Amino acid sequence: xxxxxxxxxxxxxxxxxxxxxxxxxxxxxxxxxxxxxxxxxxxxxxxxxxxxxxxxxxxxxxxxxxxxxxxxxxxxxxxxxxxxxxxxxxxxxxxxxxxxxxxxxxxxxxxxxxxxxxxxxxxxxxxxxxxxxxxxxxxxxxxxxxxxxxxxxxxxxxxxxxxxxxxxxxxxxxxxxxxxxxxxxxxxxxxxxxxxxxxxxxxxxxxxxxxxxxxxxxxxxxxxxxxxxxxxxxxxxxxxxxxxxxxxxxxxxxxxxxxxxxxxxxxxxxxxxxxxxxxxxxxxxxxxxxxxxxxxxxxxxxxxxxxxxxxxxxxxxxxxxxxxxxxxxxxxxxxxxxxxxxxxxxxxxxxxxxxxxxxxxxxxxxxxxxxxxxxxxxxxxxxxxxxxxxxxxxxxxxxxxxxxxxxxxxxxxxxxxxxxxxxxxxxxxxxxxxxxxxxxxxxxxxxxxxxxxxxxxxxxxxxxxxxxxxxxxxxxxxxxxxxxxxxxxxxxxxxxxxxxxxxxxxxxxxxxxxxxxxxxxxxxxxxxxxxxxxxxxxxxxxxxxxxxxxxxxxxxxxxxxxxxxxxxxxxxxxxxxxxxxxxxxxxxxxxxxxxxxxxxxxxxxxxxxxxxxxxxxxxxxxxxxxxxxxxxxxxxxxxxxxxxxxxxxxxxxxxxxxxxxxxxxxxxxxxxxxxxxxxxxxxxxxxxxxxxxxxxxxxxxxxxxxxxxxxxxxxxxxxxxxxxxxxxxxxxxxxxxxxxxxxxxxxxxxxxxxxxxxxxxxxxxxxxxxxxxxxxxxxxxxxxxxxxxxxxxxxxxxxxxxxxxxxxxxxxxxxxxxxxxxxxxxxxxxxxxxxxxxxxxxxxxxxxxxxxxxxxxxxxxxxxxxxxxxxxxxxxxxxxxxxxxxxxxxxxxxxxxxxxxxxxxxxxxxxxxxxxxxxxxxxxxxxxxxxxxxx
Numbered sequence: 001x002x003x004x005x006x007x008x009x010x011x012x013x014x015x016x017x018x019x020x021x022x023x024x025x026x027x028x029x030x031x032x033x034x035x036x037x038x039x040x041x042x043x044x045x046x047x048x049x050x051x052x053x054x055x056x057x058x059x060x061x062x063x064x065x066x067x068x069x070x071x072x073x074x075x076x077x078x079x080x081x082x083x084x085x086x087x088x089x090x091x092x093x094x095x096x097x098x099x100x101x102x103x104x105x106x107x108x109x110x111x112x113x114x115x116x117x118x119x120x121x122x123x124x125x126x127x128x129x130x131x132x133x134x135x136x137x138x139x140x141x142x143x144x145x146x147x148x149x150x151x152x153x154x155x156x157x158x159x160x161x162x163x164x165x166x167x168x169x170x171x172x173x174x175x176x177x178x179x180x181x182x183x184x185x186x187x188x189x190x191x192x193x194x195x196x197x198x199x200x201x202x203x204x205x206x207x208x209x210x211x212x213x214x215x216x217x218x219x220x221x222x223x224x225x226x227x228x229x230x231x232x233x234x235x236x237x238x239x240x241x242x243x244x245x246x247x248x249x250x251x252x253x254x255x256x257x258x259x260x261x262x263x264x265x266x267x268x269x270x271x272x273x274x275x276x277x278x279x280x281x282x283x284x285x286x287x288x289x290x291x292x293x294x295x296x297x298x299x300x301x302x303x304x305x306x307x308x309x310x311x312x313x314x315x316x317x318x319x320x321x322x323x324x325x326x327x328x329x330x331x332x333x334x335x336x337x338x339x340x341x342x343x344x345x346x347x348x349x350x351x352x353x354x355x356x357x358x359x360x361x362x363x364x365x366x367x368x369x370x371x372x373x374x375x376x377x378x379x380x381x382x383x384x385x386x387x388x389x390x391x392x393x394x395x396x397x398x399x400x401x402x403x404x405x406x407x408x409x410x411x412x413x414x415x416x417x418x419x420x421x422x423x424x425x426x427x428x429x430x431x432x433x434x435x436x437x438x439x440x441x442x443x444x445x446x447x448x449x450x451x452x453x454x455x456x457x458x459x460x461x462x463x464x465x466x467x468x469x470x471x472x473x474x475x476x477x478x479x480x481x482x483x484x485x486x487x488x489x490x491x492x493x494x495x496x497x498x499x500x501x502x503x504x505x506x507x508x509x510x511x512x513x514x515x516x517x518x519x520x521x522x523x524x525x526x527x528x529x530x531x532x533x534x535x536x537x538x539x540x541x542x543x544x545x546x547x548x549x550x551x552x553x554x555x556x557x558x559x560x561x562x563x564x565x566x567x568x569x570x571x572x573x574x575x576x577x578x579x580x581x582x583x584x585x586x587x588x589x590x591x592x593x594x595x596x597x598x599x600x601x602x603x604x605x606x607x608x609x610x611x612x613x614x615x616x617x618x619x620x621x622x623x624x625x626x627x628x629x630x631x632x633x634x635x636x637x638x639x640x641x642x643x644x645x646x647x648x649x650x651x652x653x654x655x656x657x658x659x660x661x662x663x664x665x666x667x668x669x670x671x672x673x674x675x676x677x678x679x680x681x682x683x684x685x686x687x688x689x690x691x692x693x694x695x696x697x698x699x700x701x702x703x704x705x706x707x708x709x710x711x712x713x714x715x716x717x718x719x720x721x722x723x724x725x726x727x728x729x730x731x732x733x734x735x736x737x738x739x740x741x742x743x744x745x746x747x748x749x750x751x752x753x754x755x756x757x758x759x760x761x762x763x764x765x766x767x768x769x770x771x772x773x774x775x776x777x778x779x780x781x782x783x784x785x786x787x788x789x790x791x792x793x794x795x796x797x798x799x800x801x802x803x804x805x806x807x808x809x810x811x812x813x814x815x816x817x818x819x820x821x822x823x824x825x826x827x828x829x830x831x832x833x834x835x836x837x838x839x840x841x842x843x844x845x846x847x848x849x850x851x852x853x854x855x856x857x858x859x860x861x862x863x864x865x866x867x868x869x870x871x872x873x874x875x876x877x878x879x880x881x882x883x884x885x886x887x888x889x890x891x892x893x894x895x896x897x898x899x900x901x902x903x904x905x906x907x908x909x910x911x912x913x914x915x916x917x918x919x920x921x922x923x924x925x926x927x928x929x930x931x932x933x934x935x
Contacts (some may be wrong), residue, residue, distance in 0.1 A: 009722070025104075028070070035484055038413075063075070065099060068099050073107050076557075076777055077630065084124070086115040093123040094132075095118065095129070097118075097119055097129040098128075098132055100438075101133040101141045106364055106416075109142060119150040122154065122156075128154050128162070129141070131165060133172065135166075137172050139170070140736075142166075142458065149399065163187075166914070183468045184469075185457060186459060198234040202237050203522060203525050204923060205237055216246060216250055230262040230274070235269055235270060237271055238273060238274075239273070249280045251285075255286045257291070258279070259283075262274060266297055271303060271304065275307045281308045328472055338534060373760065397454065397510070400470055401470070404432065404470060405434070406439075428443065431441045433471045437808070440473070455510065456514065457469060461671065474511045481559075491772045492773040501776050501777065509774065512772065513566060515564070526647075526649070526757055527644070529752050530758065532639075536643050537592075537593050537765060538573070538641070540577075540590070540591050543587045551575060551747075552775075552776070552778070553691045554569045554571070554775050557772045557773075558571065558769045559770050567911050571755055571758070573751050577778075582619060589623065595666065596643060598613070598620075599637050599640065600636060616673050620668070624892065633878065643763060649757075650757040651753060651756065661743060670687075673686060673687075673692055675710075675732060676728070684725070684726045685711065686707055702931075705931045709928045710928070711731055711805075713725050715926060735926055737924060742932075777800065780907050781798065782906075782907065787919075788918070795839050798835060798905065799836065801905050802836060834877030834880070864898075864917060865913070879903040880900060881900065898913050899911060899912050
């Protein structure tokens with residue numbers, strides 16, 4: 001192939017480069033063909049002495065790799081036809097597509113893609129074909145991969161995306177920049193994400209050191225924080241550790257020092273910093289290697305060799321002279337080694353590629369500053385060196401589809417909606433819009449769609465969903481953020497029963513912390529620790545959920561109206577399921593904190609708190625699991641350690657944490673107190689006085705006063721003091737009430753402390769700050785016996801359901817009326833209005849009657865059923881009725897005056913109101929209040 005030089009020079013740059021590259025590839029092919037023909041003519045194939053041809057057999061996998069490298073397309077096609085596997089893995093763990101990207105074989109790359117080779121396959125260093133194509137500046141491969149749907153945001157082991165390896169000003173870089181811009185990706189956010197890991201570690205180390213942590217503490221492998229920071233290149237963290245007296249020459253179990261790791265991973269700045277602080281460069285690791293022997297670059301090796309000589313001279317002369325003089329001119333070449341050099345150095349570039357790179361080095365002297373794009377030192381903080389190994393965050397989002405918003409479908413009926421939802425579920429598209437509503441189908445598996453990278457993709461300047469991104473919970477969070485400032489009023493996110501609110505609230509919280517500006521790492525850390533504490537103290541294991549929420553949580557995120565970023569947060573908690581502490585439904589557990597406590601405390605700590613195994617404590621042995629594995633015990637110990645760290649971060653001292661555990665132990669022992677009746681009057685007496693002394697000691701109250709408070713009650717009426725002895729049943733009731741009150745107040749104390757930690761410290765914050773609320777309530781409950789607690793839970797769900805229906809239907813109906821659109825079916829609230837009026841109407845609703853009875857000094861339990869029956873008879877709703885009649889209107893066999901049935905939106909539930917007055921009061925007796933006056 002020949003072309004006129006003048007015509008070649010007149011072509012655009014990109015077209016000229018592709019044309020020259022194609023000519024060189026054809027020259028190489030012609031060269032190999034001539035070589036083959038020449039070898040045949042010279043008798044390359046010789047016969048053996050016995051007259052048989054000598055044949056050498058190679059694997060198809062080896063042959064097709066060789067064909068790709070040498071651009072022998074005919075041979076590669078022949079091998080594919082003969083059965084060569086297109087999914088063959090190469091030695092680096094990559095695919096044949098990686099090889100095509102490395103050697104710029106676009107023809108075979110297209111064939112492989114057509115045959116189903118994964119364009120996002122990652123090798124052992126998490127490099128995709130796109131990473132290699134950008135590093136080698138092969139724009140044809142880059143464009144081919146982009147058109148094939150390659151994910152350009154996947155990160156390698158160093159946290160770099162393909163764009164980080166594309167040279168500025170080249171066609172590969174231009175293709176990626178154009179693609180990212182068209183898809184609404186903010187490049188500034190992408191660069192900032194690389195700073196998150198060092199900032200997060202810096203924050204954690206500061207908290208650890210401020211809490212009295214040992215700067216040289218080792219893990220099981222002997223690795224310290226200084227080892228980790230040097231390997232990862234986190235200069236700010238290294239400086240902080242050195243300021244706190246970190247040992248420069250500390251060695252792990254393999255005798256590797258921080259200087260070894262910094263040298264091995266090319267952390268030039270850290271090597272100089274360690275040497276300046278007089279780190280010993282002559283120490284040997286387990287392989288008898290000095291840091292200079294494993295240096296990642298010649299410059300680091302040279303610096304270490306000079307330091308070795310200086311160290312030996314200092315030892316001889318007994319002088320304290322710094323190992324590296326500050327006046328030595330290292331600054332002009334002082335940079336950390338790009339990960340790319342170690343990645344591609346072992347490979348030999350083909351002749352065409354070498355010529356191309358030499359040519360581009362002349363044509364783009366200003367742009368070609370290395371194979372890896374580096375940001376200037378002025379634009380990156382010192383702790384932004386993130387070349388060390390880290391767990392990559394992957395982005396695996398499905399492309400947009402016509403069914404992303406079911407409200408836009410041309411045909412809307414039950415069959416169409418169910419078909420579309422089922423089809424999307426099969427494609428792992430678990431989120432679907434229905435107008436402003438987000439529908440979630442539980443995938444029952446982990447999906448890689450919640451990484452920080454994905455959250456960054458959904459950041460928007462307008463709040464409108466991006467047409468190139470699929471529906472996501474992050475999109476709803478982003479819309480709420482923008483509506484907060486557009487409407488200048490608080491926003492709230494809530495959902496139906498079983499809609500995945502608990503998990504969704506975590507993701508909303510995670511996304512909105514992106515709006516906290518420079519304080520994001522701090523908020524991320526605080527929220528993580530707060531969630532750990534809330535899960536331990538407020539969650540329990542149920543038959544459907546191992547981490548079921550047992551209270552209503554309302555997260556209020558506070559945003560600065562002027563600066564438009566997150567400034568603080570507050571938690572409101574309601575309806576803690578205190579009854580679970582003393583009695584758990586079949587197959588369910590107590591609050592998780594007690595199991596973490598039993599598995600996490602040492603034998604000595606348990607002995608000091610008088611704790612035994614689970615089966616010996618009444619509050620924990622009611623629904624014991626049949627067999628708890630060793631792995632579960634180990635997991636509980638890990639969670640307990642995380643909990644202690646979280647308590648430390650939010651402000652608890654070591655002594656205060658121990659006091660929390662003392663109160664929890666006292667609660668368990670209170671449940672073990674038993675009473676007996678020694679007189680005909682059935683008066684209660686404590687059976688085990690030794691146990692009660694232990695409880696009094698833990699609570700630091702007098703033993704005799706606690707005995708009196710549990711077995712008697714004192715009331716004052718018209719100036720007279722009335723002392724009543726409790727029956728055994730009443731004593732047991734007040735014993736459990738004391739335990740529930742202690743746990744409830746402990747929980748409230750923790751929440752208040754967490755609110756102080758989350759409170760805005762921004763000097764620009766003001767009372768005019770706007771809020772986004774996230775409501776997380778537990779779902780509808782129906783047990784064999786439903787009492788006052790279930791009534792409160794279900795009525796809350798009923799109220800939320802009624803509100804959602806109003807938003808969904810009444811708003812649409814109002815819009816249709818305003819636009820003159822005739823509706824075939826008008827929305828009717830059904831029984832819901834009657835149910836809500838029955839309970840919430842004032843002053844004649846059931847809850848008002850219950851409050852009225854609870855406020856009476858001498859409340860009589862039998863009065864409430866009478867008033868209930870009167871209310872049922874006067875009520876004009878058929879959604880609440882007495883079980884004296886069944887659903888068909890027939891008279892029941894037995895009068896159940898203390899029960900009634902409610903037709904909820906989720907089904908029919910019968911409630912038993914025995915004990916409702918005492919539970920509604922939820923107050924301790926006068927004696928207990930006097931004894932526990934310190935609460």
